[in-house]
Amino acid sequence: xxxxxxxxxxxxxxxxxxxxxxxxxxxxxxxxxxxxxxxxxxxxxxxxxxxxxxxxxxxxxxxxxxxxxxxxxxxxxxxxxxxxxxxxxxxxxxxxxxxxxxxxxxxxxxxxxxxxxxxxxxxxxxxxxxxxxxxxxxxxxxxxxxxxxxxxxxxxxxxxxxxxxxxxxxxxxxxxxxxxxxxxxxxxxxxxxxxxxxxxxxxxxxxxxxxxxxxxxxxxxxxxxxxxxxxxxxxxxxxxxxxxxxxxxxxxxxxxxxxxxxxxxxxxxxxxxxxxxxxxxxxxxxxxxxxxxxxxxxxxxxxxxxxxxxxxxxxxx
Amino acid sequence: xxxxxxxxxxxxxxxxxxxxxxxxxxxxxxxxxxxxxxxxxxxxxxxxxxxxxxxxxxxxxxxxxxxxxxxxxxxxxxxxxxxxxxxxxxxxxxxxxxxxxxxxxxxxxxxxxxxxxxxxxxxxxxxxxxxxxxxxxxxxxxxxxxxxxxxxxxxxxxxxxxxxxxxxxxxxxxxxxxxxxxxxxxxxxxxxxxxxxxxxxxxxxxxxxxxxxxxxxxxxxxxxxxxxxxxxxxxxxxxxxxxxxxxxxxxxxxxxxxxxxxxxxxxxxxxxxxxxxxxxxxxxxxxxxxxxxxxxxxxxxxxxxxxxxxxxxxxxx
DNA sequence: CGATCCTATAACGTCACGTTATCCGCCGTG
DNA sequence: CACGGCGGATAACGTGACGTTATAGGATCG
Numbered sequence: 001x002x003x004x005x006x007x008x009x010x011x012x013x014x015x016x017x018x019x020x021x022x023x024x025x026x027x028x029x030x031x032x033x034x035x036x037x038x039x040x041x042x043x044x045x046x047x048x049x050x051x052x053x054x055x056x057x058x059x060x061x062x063x064x065x066x067x068x069x070x071x072x073x074x075x076x077x078x079x080x081x082x083x084x085x086x087x088x089x090x091x092x093x094x095x096x097x098x099x100x101x102x103x104x105x106x107x108x109x110x111x112x113x114x115x116x117x118x119x120x121x122x123x124x125x126x127x128x129x130x131x132x133x134x135x136x137x138x139x140x141x142x143x144x145x146x147x148x149x150x151x152x153x154x155x156x157x158x159x160x161x162x163x164x165x166x167x168x169x170x171x172x173x174x175x176x177x178x179x180x181x182x183x184x185x186x187x188x189x190x191x192x193x194x195x196x197x198x199x200x201x202x203x204x205x206x207x208x209x210x211x212x213x214x215x216x217x218x219x220x221x222x223x224x225x226x227x228x229x230x231x232x233x234x235x236x237x238x239x240x241x242x243x244x245x246x247x248x249x250x251x252x253x254x255x256x257x258x259x260x261x262x263x264x265x266x267x268x269x270x271x272x273x274x275x276x277x278x279x280x281x282x283x284x285x286x287x288x289x290x291x292x293x294x295x296x297x298x299x300x301x302x303x304x305x306x307x308x309x310x311x312x313x314x315x316x317x
Numbered sequence: 318x319x320x321x322x323x324x325x326x327x328x329x330x331x332x333x334x335x336x337x338x339x340x341x342x343x344x345x346x347x348x349x350x351x352x353x354x355x356x357x358x359x360x361x362x363x364x365x366x367x368x369x370x371x372x373x374x375x376x377x378x379x380x381x382x383x384x385x386x387x388x389x390x391x392x393x394x395x396x397x398x399x400x401x402x403x404x405x406x407x408x409x410x411x412x413x414x415x416x417x418x419x420x421x422x423x424x425x426x427x428x429x430x431x432x433x434x435x436x437x438x439x440x441x442x443x444x445x446x447x448x449x450x451x452x453x454x455x456x457x458x459x460x461x462x463x464x465x466x467x468x469x470x471x472x473x474x475x476x477x478x479x480x481x482x483x484x485x486x487x488x489x490x491x492x493x494x495x496x497x498x499x500x501x502x503x504x505x506x507x508x509x510x511x512x513x514x515x516x517x518x519x520x521x522x523x524x525x526x527x528x529x530x531x532x533x534x535x536x537x538x539x540x541x542x543x544x545x546x547x548x549x550x551x552x553x554x555x556x557x558x559x560x561x562x563x564x565x566x567x568x569x570x571x572x573x574x575x576x577x578x579x580x581x582x583x584x585x586x587x588x589x590x591x592x593x594x595x596x597x598x599x600x601x602x603x604x605x606x607x608x609x610x611x612x613x614x615x616x617x618x619x620x621x622x623x624x625x626x627x628x629x630x631x632x633x634x
Numbered sequence: 635c636g637a638t639c640c641t642a643t644a645a646c647g648t649c650a651c652g653t654t655a656t657c658c659g660c661c662g663t664g
Numbered sequence: 665c666a667c668g669g670c671g672g673a674t675a676a677c678g679t680g681a682c683g684t685t686a687t688a689g690g691a692t693c694g
Contacts, residue, residue, distance in 0.1 A: 002397050003321050004389075005651090020671055032652055034673060039650080044397075046404045050457065050598040053481070054660045054671050057457045059602055060410055061403045068396035072321075072389055079385035080319050080361075086378045087363045093377055140367065140374045164370070164691095281367040285376055322682090336641065349683055351642060356681080371640040371691045 001043055004076055007069035009036045010048065010058070014066035018055050040065075089118040092287030096125045097133035098146035101232065102274065104255040106170070106298050107146060113294035121287045129205065137165070137277060143288050145277045146295065148173070150211040151270055166283050168276040168292060170299035174250045175211075175270040176263040178235070180242045183262070190265045193219040200226035200244035202235050212247050215270055232256050251302070274299070318360055321393055324386035326353045327365065327375070331383035335372050357382075406435040409604030413442045414450035415463035418549065419591065421572040423487070423615050424463060430611035438604045446522065454482070454594060460605050462594045463612065465490070467528040468587055483600050485593040485609060487616035490566045492528070492587040493580040495552070497559045500579070507582045510536040517543035517561035519552050529564050532587055549573050568619070591616070 012022035012033075019033040026033075041048050048062035058066060085091035094114075098107045103125075111123055128136065133145035177191050185191045193215055201216075201223040203209040209228065216223045226244045229235060232252050239246055240260040249272055253263050276295050282288045329339035329350075336350040343350075358365050365379035375383060402408035411431075415424045420442075428440055445453065450462035494508050502508045510532055518533075518540040520526040526545065533540045543561045546552060549569050556563055557577040566589055570580050593612050599605045 002393060002400075004393075005320070007393075007396070018671065029653065030672070031654085031674080035651075038673090044400050044404060046400055046603075047598050047601045050596060051672075052455065052457060052596065052598075056672080059598070060604075061400045061602075064399045064403065065396055068392060068399070072392045072396070075385060075389045075392060076319060076321075076324075079324070079382055079389070082381045082385070083319075083361050083363055083378045086381065087361060138369065140369060279367060279369065281364050281376070284364045285378070286363075287377075335639095337639080345682095346684065347641070348643080348685085352682075355642090368641070373641080 002040070002065070004072060006036065006040045007065055007072050009033055010040070010062060010065040011069035011073065013037070013049065013056065014058055014063065014069075085120075087286055089286050089290055090120050092118075092121045092285070094121065094123045094287045094291045095141065095143045096123050096146070096291060097128040097136055097142045097144070098125070099129050099133070099148060100127050100230075101249065101252045101255075102146045102148075103127055104251075106251070106274070106295065106302055109298040109301065110291065110294040113297060114291050117294075118287070118290055121290060123287075123291060130207070134165070134277060137279065143278060143282050143285070144291055144295075146170070146274065147277050148272045148274045150175075150207070150214075150272045164279060165277050166280050168278075168296060170274045170276055170295055171251075171302055173272045173274055175215075175247050175266065175272060176250055176253065177266050178239045178246045178248045178253075178261050178263050180239055180245075181260045181262055183242075183245070185264065186262045188264060190267050192267045194221065196245055197221035198224075200224050202227045202229070202238050202244040202246040204228075204232065204235060204246070204248075205230045208247070211270075211272075215247065215266075218268075236261050254302075319357070319382070321389060323353065323357045324382055324389050326350055327357070327379060327382040328386035328390065330354070330366065330373065331375055331380065331386075402437075404603055406603050406607055407437050409435075409438045409602070411438065411440045411604045411608045412458065412460045413440050413463070413608060414445040414453055414459045414461070415442070416446050416450070416465060417444050417547075418566065418569045418572075419463045419465075420444055421569075423568070423591070423612065423619055426615040426618065427608065427611040430614060431608055434611075435604070435607055438607060440604075440608060446524070451482070451594060454596065460595060460599050460602070461608055461612075463487070463591065464594050465589045465591045467492075467524070467531075467589045481596060482594050483597050485595075485613060487591045487593055487612060488568075488619055490568045490589045490591055492532075492564050492566055492583065492589060493570065494583050495556045495563045495565045495570075495578050495580050497556055497562075498577045498579055500559075500562070502581065503579045505581060507584050509584045511538065513562055514538035515541075517541050519544045519546070519555050519561040519563040521545075521549065521552060521563070521565075522547045525564070528587075528589075532564070532583075535585075553578050571619075 008026065009022065012025050013019065016022045016025050019037070020030045023030045023033045037049055044061065046061040047059050048065065050057045050059055082091070096107070107125065111125065114121055114123060126142070128145070130145070130147035130149070133142060133147055136142035137145050177193070177196070179186050185195060197219070201212065203212055203225050209225070212223060227238055232248065233256055235246050235248065236256055236258040238244055240258050248263060250263075251274070276292050278288060278292065283292065325343065326339065329343050330336065333339045333342050336354070337347045340347045340350045354366055361378065363378040364376050365382065367374045367376055399408070413424070424442065428442065431438055431440060443459070445462070447462070447464035447466070450459060450464055453459035454462050494510070494513070496503050502512060514536070518529065520529055520542050526542070529540060544555055546555075549565065550573055552563050552565065553573055553575040555561055557575045565580060567580075568591070593609050595605060595609065600609065
């Protein structure tokens with residue numbers, strides 16, 4: 001019934017003392033004010049203005065509206081400013097999720113970039129494997145997820161509705177074979193997995209294990225999985241002690257070193273794609289977009305070879 | 318840029334959890350909400366709603382708007398209610414002015430009527446002679462004035478712009494001659510002023526004195542004004558002591574009695590018109606209208622003969 | 635896999651709310 | 665007292681915001 005525009009007009013009249021002055025102060029013409037007051041009066045069923053001679057004075061009801069106008073307009077301005085702050089990256093909160101090995105450098109560097117560029121944007125970060133992070137994204141508990149997919153597989157458990165997501169490839173991560181120093185294949189330029197059919201294997205996370213099974217199956221054997229652990233430091237230790245061999249993504253090798261372990265390219269080459277995932281709506285939120293850009297930039301610095309490519313994902317996902 | 322309607326919509330979405338439910342709760346159709354959100358989003362340049370599957374969720378910016386909506390809508394409702402209270406006579410303040418002798422019964426009775434009917438309407442009351450009360454009305458320091466005009470004169474000092482006022486006749490007040498008991502004319506039914514040419518006169522307020530001079534001039538003499546006082550109790554005392562005769566309005570005689578004074582009709586008869594004066598705008602203010610009506614009703618009870626007449630003033634004013 | 639529940643979009647009507655042009659009344663001034 | 669300027673009211677009009685109905689599209693569930 002009564003709206004902010006009406007209150008603004010009443011306040012202007014109260015402040016300026018005449019319709020004409022009020023119109024000027026609001027950037028309107030005088031008849032606009034005249035009609036606005038008339039409309040307000042017939043809506044409220046009340047006289048709001050006394051016309052005395054050639055100037056006007058507010059009635060009690062008019063003063064009531066003018067008085068409330070201050071509070072209402074201030075609250076409106078506050079809301080507007082707060083939204084503008086979010087739009088202008090002077091505020092905003094991003095809930096980021098990434099799988100553990102992305103947390104090592106890719107994510108920290110992106111966080112630092114955002115912090116440097118938009119100090120008032122805050123990012124909360126949670127570690128989660130792709131299936132969980134995508135579920136969180138879907139559930140609205142997360143704005144941006146960093147996930148990965150091995151070549152030939154998809155992001156989630158295989159039944160995700162990927163259409164609802166926007167996927168930005170960040171980098172390609174080559175999968176290498178980790179063997180102990182002095183292993184029979186340690187001096188080769190590259191290794192054919194079929195040569196390792198008899199070796200004990202060390203498997204990583206469930207999805208990595210799946211990938212291992214896929215690759216060995218393609219190579220014609222079933223691996224003897226001697227150990228399973230999600231901790232790559234442990235994997236390296238096990239390999240170093242000669243307890244088995246393992247497939248390890250290159251990205252991890254950059255942070256988890258071990259003197260007695262050699263990482264070799266494999267044949268045929270296998271990669272995993274690391275990508276940022278969000279929704280079309282969230283991607284348009286400035287703080288999310290800024291974080292996404294920072295991730296892409298961070299990834300550009302991470303890749304050994306400049307593997308940044310077209311916006312389309314490299315794999316069928 | 319952002320208005321109350323938009324906030325109301327955002328709040329409804331936040332509360333209801335879907336566009337359809339929000340529409341229902343606001344009495345709109347679903348597309349109305351859909352479009353409203355779209356407009357808000359392009360105005361603010363911000364994503365306000367995440368569309369996830371077949372339901373929606375507010376973004377941070379959307380939640381900001383929904384949060385502010387509460388405050389803004391509450392303030393708007395408060396303003397509306399306060400104005401409605403004034404319109405509904407559950408509130409309101411009337412500044413009333415009346416000349417002293419109206420204060421005796423006419424005004425108190427009217428005040429009591431208003432108080433009884435509309436306990437929450439408050440009336441402030443100030444005594445003032447017609448010129449001052451009309452000036453106050455014009456200056457906006459008064460909402461309603463009770464004034465009088467002697468037959469053949471006007472309300473103010475003679476140069477008032479009466480078009481700006483709305484005048485409601487309240488009652489006709491006959492002017493009588495007060496003489497001491499036992500005076501030569503005391504037994505007459507009616508008195509011709511010319512018979513009192515040689516008497517000492519007692520004059521009242523300035524305007525009354527002007528009226529006295531007018532009447533005596535018409536009767537063919539100049540009165541010997543022995544005393545002047547605005548206090549009618551004093552006038553009665555002076556008359557009772559035989560120090561002079563005086564013209565006194567009937568209305569005053571009803572509250573100021575004196576055993577030794579006789580009040581007689583005069584020939585030709587002279588009256589003063591008592592009336593309520595306000596402005597067209599103020600007359601439409603409920604509390605003012607209620608007070609005006611109460612004054613008219615009070616006057617109806619005061620008049621000895623039912624002298625209430627057509628809405629037009631009885632005199633040329 | 636179809637029913638159902640949600641949102642998006644198109645097409646459209648209408649009213650709120652601006653504009654310009656003009657009139658009228660008040661008020662100060664030569 | 666005529667006149668000019670200032671301020672408000674009104675008329676006529678254009679446009680855009682905002683609602684409607686009808687319909688399509690996609691997600692989710694039995």
